[in-house]
Amino acid sequence: MPLSAAEIVSALSALVGGDNVVGEVGRMGAWLNEPRKRFHAAAAAVVTPPDVAAVQAIMRWAHENRVFIVPQGGNTGLVGAQVPLRGDEVILSLARLDHIRSLDGAAGYMVAEAGVILENAHRAAEEAGAMFPLWLASQGSARIGGVLSSNAGGVNVLAYGNARELTMGVEAVLADGRLYNGLNALKKDNTGYDLKDLLVGAEGTLGIITAASLKLYPLPEDYETALVNVASPDAALALFQLMRERVGSRLNAFELVPWIGLDIQLRHTMLDADPSASASPWYALIELTRMAGTEPGSLQSALETAFEKALISDAVIAESLADRTRMWAFREQMSECQSREGASIKHDVSVPVAAIPRLIAEGSAAAEKLVPGIRPVPFGHMGDGNIHFNFSMPVGADPQAFMAEFDDAVHDIIYDIVLKLGGSVSAEHGIGQLKTGLLKQVKDPVALEMMRAIKTALDPRGILNPGKLLG
Missing domain, CATH: 3.30.465.10 (Uridine Diphospho-n-acetylenolpyruvylglucosamine Reductase; domain 3)
Structure with a gap:
C-alpha cells in the first residue's frame, strides 16, 4: 500500500531529522511556485538533506517503499521538471549541498x-x-x-x-x-x-x-561589447558570418533582439536609458573577449567593415561597465518584459543557424495570419541557432481568451516550421512535464525506445521524477 503523507514525513524525519523535512503545504511555497506559474500540484513533503550520505539514505528508503522523488535545485526551470506532477511526490531539494x-x-x-x-x-x-x-x-x-x-x-x-x-x-x-x-x-x-x-x-x-x-x-582581461542596428535577420546572419571570419573564437556572444523588445522595456521604464544608437527594426548584441596581451579595437574594426558592406546602419560600442550592463539588461529582460504586455505564447526552439531568417519570416507570417494583431517577439542566441520565438497577444485582447483560443494552434504552427527546417522543439529549457506529449510526437521511435530502456535499467521502479521527460 502507498504510504500516506503523514507516514512519509515521519519516515523522512527519522532518516534526516525533523528540521530537514517540511510537511505542511502552507510552508512549501518556495519549492512549489515555479517561475511560469503553470504547474500547481502539491507535494507529500519537502526534504532538504544536509549531505550526500543523507541523499543516499533517502533514495534507499524511497526505492524500498516506492515513494516518488522530484529532485530540485533553484526552482528556476521553465518546463516543470523540478516541481510535482502527481501530488504524492517528495521534493528533494539539493540547496544545502552548497560547497x-x-x-x-x-x-x-x-x-x-x-x-x-x-x-x-x-x-x-x-x-x-x-x-x-x-x-x-x-x-x-x-x-x-x-x-x-x-x-x-x-x-x-x-x-x-x-x-x-x-x-x-x-x-x-x-x-x-x-x-x-x-x-x-x-x-x-x-x-x-x-x-x-x-x-x-x-x-x-x-x-x-x-x-x-x-x-x-x-579570466578575460576585458570585453568589447556593441549594440548594432541591423535591418533584418538576414542582415544579422551575414553580420554573424563576418564576425566569425574577423575575430574567430573571441566572439563570445551574438544575440538577436527585435525593436519591439526595446519599445516594451522603454515604455515600462525597465531600462534607465536607451542603450541603442538609434531606432532599428532589429538589433544584434555582440560581445568579444579580450585576453591579456591582445590590443583592444577588434570589434570596432570589424564593425567598420560591416558598415562598408552595408550590413549595419548604426552601432554603439560600450565605453564603460555601465554601458555594457545596460546592453545586457536589455537582452536579459526580454522574457520578463513580455509579461508587462499581457499573455504571451512562448517557444524555446533551435534550427540550423542559416535557417533562422526563414524560421522568423515564415513563423511570424503564419501566426499573424492565424491571429490578426498578434505581436511576434523572436529573440535569442543567433550564434547557436536557439531562438526564443515568442508572441505577445494583440493590444487590448483578453489574456485568458487569447491563450485558450490560440496557444495550441500557434505551437503547432511554429513546431511544424521548426521540424521542416531540421530543428529541435526544445533547445535549452528541456522537456519537463510541459513537452512530454510533444516529445513522443517528434522524437525518432528508436531513440524513444533506447531512452526508455535506459530509464528502466537505472530506475526500474520509476520513482525518479515520474511523468517528466518521457512521460
Missing part, C-alpha cells in the same frame, strides 16, 4: 556541489583568476545541479558550449541509493560509455547529481 569542494584555476577546473548557486560559482572562479562561462538570466538563484540536469545553455554557448560541454565529471545518487562517483578532471578518458553525458540533461530521471567537476577558463 565548492575544490578549485584549481591553473589546472582549469572546480568541483562544485549541486546546491551551489551559479553566481557563487562565478565568483569563486573569478577569485582564483579564472572563469566559469555559463551565464543565465537566473544565475542569482539557479543551482549547479539544476543547471546540469537541464543541460542549460545561456548566452556564451557560442564560445564555450552548453552545460554538458562544460562538465568533466559528475557524482550522482542513483534511484536505489548507490553512489556513482564519476568526478574527475580528465580531458581524455576513453574507458567505455560516457555516463556523465547520460546524467547531464536527464532532468533528474536517471539519478540525482550531487556534485560535478566543471571546466574553468582564463
Whole structure:
C-alpha cells in the first residue's frame, strides 16, 4: 500500500531529522511556485538533506517503499521538471549541498556541489583568476545541479558550449541509493560509455547529481561589447558570418533582439536609458573577449567593415561597465518584459543557424495570419541557432481568451516550421512535464525506445521524477 503523507514525513524525519523535512503545504511555497506559474500540484513533503550520505539514505528508503522523488535545485526551470506532477511526490531539494569542494584555476577546473548557486560559482572562479562561462538570466538563484540536469545553455554557448560541454565529471545518487562517483578532471578518458553525458540533461530521471567537476577558463582581461542596428535577420546572419571570419573564437556572444523588445522595456521604464544608437527594426548584441596581451579595437574594426558592406546602419560600442550592463539588461529582460504586455505564447526552439531568417519570416507570417494583431517577439542566441520565438497577444485582447483560443494552434504552427527546417522543439529549457506529449510526437521511435530502456535499467521502479521527460 502507498504510504500516506503523514507516514512519509515521519519516515523522512527519522532518516534526516525533523528540521530537514517540511510537511505542511502552507510552508512549501518556495519549492512549489515555479517561475511560469503553470504547474500547481502539491507535494507529500519537502526534504532538504544536509549531505550526500543523507541523499543516499533517502533514495534507499524511497526505492524500498516506492515513494516518488522530484529532485530540485533553484526552482528556476521553465518546463516543470523540478516541481510535482502527481501530488504524492517528495521534493528533494539539493540547496544545502552548497560547497565548492575544490578549485584549481591553473589546472582549469572546480568541483562544485549541486546546491551551489551559479553566481557563487562565478565568483569563486573569478577569485582564483579564472572563469566559469555559463551565464543565465537566473544565475542569482539557479543551482549547479539544476543547471546540469537541464543541460542549460545561456548566452556564451557560442564560445564555450552548453552545460554538458562544460562538465568533466559528475557524482550522482542513483534511484536505489548507490553512489556513482564519476568526478574527475580528465580531458581524455576513453574507458567505455560516457555516463556523465547520460546524467547531464536527464532532468533528474536517471539519478540525482550531487556534485560535478566543471571546466574553468582564463579570466578575460576585458570585453568589447556593441549594440548594432541591423535591418533584418538576414542582415544579422551575414553580420554573424563576418564576425566569425574577423575575430574567430573571441566572439563570445551574438544575440538577436527585435525593436519591439526595446519599445516594451522603454515604455515600462525597465531600462534607465536607451542603450541603442538609434531606432532599428532589429538589433544584434555582440560581445568579444579580450585576453591579456591582445590590443583592444577588434570589434570596432570589424564593425567598420560591416558598415562598408552595408550590413549595419548604426552601432554603439560600450565605453564603460555601465554601458555594457545596460546592453545586457536589455537582452536579459526580454522574457520578463513580455509579461508587462499581457499573455504571451512562448517557444524555446533551435534550427540550423542559416535557417533562422526563414524560421522568423515564415513563423511570424503564419501566426499573424492565424491571429490578426498578434505581436511576434523572436529573440535569442543567433550564434547557436536557439531562438526564443515568442508572441505577445494583440493590444487590448483578453489574456485568458487569447491563450485558450490560440496557444495550441500557434505551437503547432511554429513546431511544424521548426521540424521542416531540421530543428529541435526544445533547445535549452528541456522537456519537463510541459513537452512530454510533444516529445513522443517528434522524437525518432528508436531513440524513444533506447531512452526508455535506459530509464528502466537505472530506475526500474520509476520513482525518479515520474511523468517528466518521457512521460
